[in-house]
Amino acid sequence: MADVLGVGAEGRTTKTTMLGRECVVKERVKKRYRHPTLEALLSKRRLNQEVRCMLRARKCGVATPCIFHVDYEEAKIFMSFIKGKTIKSWLQDQPPQEDVVKHLTEMGRLLGKLHDSDVIHGDLTTSNIILSEDNTLWFIDFGLSYVSSMPEDKAVDLYVMQRALESTHTQQDLTDIILKGYKSSKKQQATLNKLTDVRMRGRKKVMVG
Amino acid sequence: MLALGLEGSANKLGVGVVREDGTILSNVRHTFVTPPGTGFLPKETAEHHRKYVVQLVQQAIREASIKPDELDCICYTKGPGMGGPLRVCAVVARMLAQMWKKPLVGVNHCVAHIEMGRVVTGASDPVVLYVSGGNTQVISYSQDRYRIFGETIDIAVGNCLDRFARIVMLSNDPSPGFNIEQAAKKGSQFVELPYVVKGMDVSFAGILSNIEDIAKEKLEKEECTVEDLCFSLQETVFAMLVETTERAMAHCGNTEVLAVGGVGCNKRLHEMLSIMAEERGGRAFTTDDRYCIDNGAMIAYTGLLMFRNGHVTPLSEATCTQRFRTDEVLVNWRGSEPKEPAPKQAVWAPQLPES
Numbered sequence: 001m002a003d004v005l006g007v008g009a010e011g012r013t014t015k016t017t018m019l020g021r022e023c024v025v026k027e028r029v030k031k032r033y034r035h036p037t038l039e040a041l042l043s044k045r046r047l048n049q050e051v052r053c054m055l056r057a058r059k060c061g062v063a064t065p066c067i068f069h070v071d072y073e074e075a076k077i078f079m080s081f082i083k084g085k086t087i088k089s090w091l092q093d094q095p096p097q098e099d100v101v102k103h104l105t106e107m108g109r110l111l112g113k114l115h116d117s118d119v120i121h122g123d124l125t126t127s128n129i130i131l132s133e134d135n136t137l138w139f140i141d142f143g144l145s146y147v148s149s150m151p152e153d154k155a156v157d158l159y160v161m162q163r164a165l166e167s168t169h170t171q172q173d174l175t176d177i178i179l180k181g182y183k184s185s186k187k188q189q190a191t192l193n194k195l196t197d198v199r200m201r202g203r204k205k206v207m208v209g
Numbered sequence: 210m211l212a213l214g215l216e217g218s219a220n221k222l223g224v225g226v227v228r229e230d231g232t233i234l235s236n237v238r239h240t241f242v243t244p245p246g247t248g249f250l251p252k253e254t255a256e257h258h259r260k261y262v263v264q265l266v267q268q269a270i271r272e273a274s275i276k277p278d279e280l281d282c283i284c285y286t287k288g289p290g291m292g293g294p295l296r297v298c299a300v301v302a303r304m305l306a307q308m309w310k311k312p313l314v315g316v317n318h319c320v321a322h323i324e325m326g327r328v329v330t331g332a333s334d335p336v337v338l339y340v341s342g343g344n345t346q347v348i349s350y351s352q353d354r355y356r357i358f359g360e361t362i363d364i365a366v367g368n369c370l371d372r373f374a375r376i377v378m379l380s381n382d383p384s385p386g387f388n389i390e391q392a393a394k395k396g397s398q399f400v401e402l403p404y405v406v407k408g409m410d411v412s413f414a415g416i417l418s419n420i421e422d423i424a425k426e427k428l429e430k431e432e433c434t435v436e437d438l439c440f441s442l443q444e445t446v447f448a449m450l451v452e453t454t455e456r457a458m459a460h461c462g463n464t465e466v467l468a469v470g471g472v473g474c475n476k477r478l479h480e481m482l483s484i485m486a487e488e489r490g491g492r493a494f495t496t497d498d499r500y501c502i503d504n505g506a507m508i509a510y511t512g513l514l515m516f517r518n519g520h521v522t523p524l525s526e527a528t529c530t531q532r533f534r535t536d537e538v539l540v541n542w543r544g545s546e547p548k549e550p551a552p553k554q555a556v557w558a559p560q561l562p563e564s
Contacts, residue, residue, distance in 0.1 A: 008459055009452075009455045009456040009458070009459040029488075031448075031451075031452075031485070032484050032488065033448065033451050033480075033481035033482070033484040033485045034444070034448045034451075034481075035399055035444040035448070037399040037401075038399065038401075038404070038444060038445065038448060041401065042404065122408070123408075125460075144406075156407050156408050156410075157408070159408065160408035160409060163408075163409065164460075167351075167356075167460070201362055201410075
C-alpha cells in the first residue's frame with residue numbers, strides 16, 4: 001500500500017497514511033560501503049540535523065512538511081504529504097516568464113529567511129522545492145542540512161544551488177532572479193560577497209597571478 | 210595509426226606507443242622515489258625525468274617493434290602538473306617531432322586518464338571519479354565536455370594520503386598510497402576524523418592537520434597504531450568520495466562509475482564503489498596500476514583520438530601549463546565514431562623555430 005515517491009542518493013520516500021492522514025515516510029538508506037561506526041555516526045547526526053532544521057525553518061516562517069513522528073532506531077521520519085509539483089517539473093513545463101520571476105523571487109526571499117535563522121539546506125536543487133496548489137513554496141529534503149552562522153556555509157549553499165540550476169535547466173538567469181529575492185535577507189551582503197569568492201574556487205583555473 | 214605519448218606531469222615518467230583501437234604496443238615507466246618522510250620536489254623530479262627520458266623513449270620504440278617513421282603523431286602532457294617536470298616532456302616532444310617530422314598533440318592529463326579508463330574497461334558513458342596525488346574530481350560527460358560535478362576545494366586526496374605517509378614515515382616505494390593500503394589491512398580500530406563534504410565538493414586539508422595531531426598524541430600514548438590511523442583515514446576519505454560520486458550518479462541518472470588516477474587502483478576504494486554501484490543497479494569499473502597510475506600510453510591514446518578529430522598543436526604553441534582544467538578541452542570525439550582519416554587541415558608540417 002506504500003507508494004514509492006522517490007529514491008535519491010541518501011534515502012527513499014514512500015507515501016502511506018497515518019491515523020487517517022496522508023503521510024510521507026523518509027527512510028535513510030544504510031550505506032553498506034561505509035564503515036559501520038562511521039555510518040552509524042553520520043546517520044544519527046544527519047537524522048538529528050534534518051529534524052532540527054525542518055522545525056527551525058517552520059519557526060522562521062518557511063513552509064516545510066509537518067513532522068508527525070521520528071523513529072531513531074530505523075532512521076525514519078514520518079511527515080505530512082505536500083500536494084503539488086516540484087519546481088523542477090514546473091519549470092520544465094515552460095511557465096510564463098512573469099510566473100517564473102514571481103515564484104523564484106519568492107524562493108530567494110524564503111531562502112534568505114532560512115539563512116537568517118542559520119539553517120543551511122545543503123542540497124538546494126529545484127527538485128527539493130514544491131509548489132503547492134495554493135501557490136505556496138515548500139522546502140523539502142533537509143537530509144544534508146545543518147545549522148551554521150558562517151557566511152561561508154551560506155555562500156556554498158547558494159553555489160550548490162547555482163550549479164544545480166545550470167546543469168538542470170535551460171532557462172537562463174534563474175540564479176539571478178533567485179538572488180534578487182535573496183537580497184531581502186538581513187545578512188545578504190556578507191553572504192553574497194563570500195559567494196563571489198566561492199565562485200572563483202575550483203583548482204587549476206587559468207588566472208592571472 | 211600509431212602514436213607515441215610522453216607523460217611526466219608528476220614523479221612518474223612514462224612513454225607509450227599505442228594503436229588507434231587502444232592496443233598498447235609498449236608502455237614503459239620510471240618513477241622518482243624519494244626517501245621516507247620526504248616528498249618529490251619539482252626541481253629534483255625534473256632532473257630525474259631529464260636523466261631517464263631518452264632511454265625510456267628508446268625502450269618504448271624497441272618494445273613496440275616499430276620504426277619512428279611509422280608513427281603518425283607525437284603526443285605529450287600539456288598540463289596540469291608540476292612546471293619543471295612538464296617542461297622536460299614538452300622539450301623532448303618538440304625535439305622528437307622535429308627530428309622525425311611528425312605533428313605534435315598536446316594532451317590534457319585528466320582527459321587522458323578518463324579516455325584510457327574508458328577504452329580499457331569498455332565503460333561507455335560512466336560517471337568518472339578521478340582521484341590522484343594532484344587531482345580529485347567527480348566528472349560526467351555532457352555536450353562535448355567533461356564537466357566537473359564536484360571536486361576538492363583544497364588538496365587532492367592522494368596528496369592527503371601521501372603527506373600522511375610522510376608523517377608516519379611510511380616508505381614511498383613503490384608509492385605511499387600503496388603502503389597505506391597495505392597497512393590499513395592490519396588496522397582494526399576506527400578513529401573518528403572530520404568528515405568534510407561541502408555541497409558537491411570535498412575538502413581534505415582539515416582532515417590532514419587533524420590526523421597529524423592525533424598521530425602525535427595517540428601514537429605516543431599507544432592508544433592506537435599507525436595501521437589503525439591508515440585504516441581510519443582511508444575509510445573516511447573514501448566514504449566522502451563515494452558519497453559525492455553517488456550524488457552525481459543520482460543526479461545524472463547514471464548507474465556506471467569509473468575510477469581513474471593513482472588512488473583509483475586502491476582495492477578498498479574499488480570495493481566501496483562496487484557496493485555503492487551495485488545497490489544502484491549498476492557497476493563500478495576500475496583499471497589496474499598499469500593504466501591507473503600516470504603512464505605514456507594514456508597520453509598516446511588520447512592524443513591519437515584528438516589527432517583523428519582535427520586537434521594538432523603547432524610547434525609555436527607546443528608549451529605546457531600547470532593550470533589546465535578538465536572542462537577546458539573540447540571533446541569532439543564522443544558524439545559519433547571518430548572520423549578517419551584526420552581532416553586535411555590537421556596535417557601539419559614541422560618547422561624549425563626561428564632563432
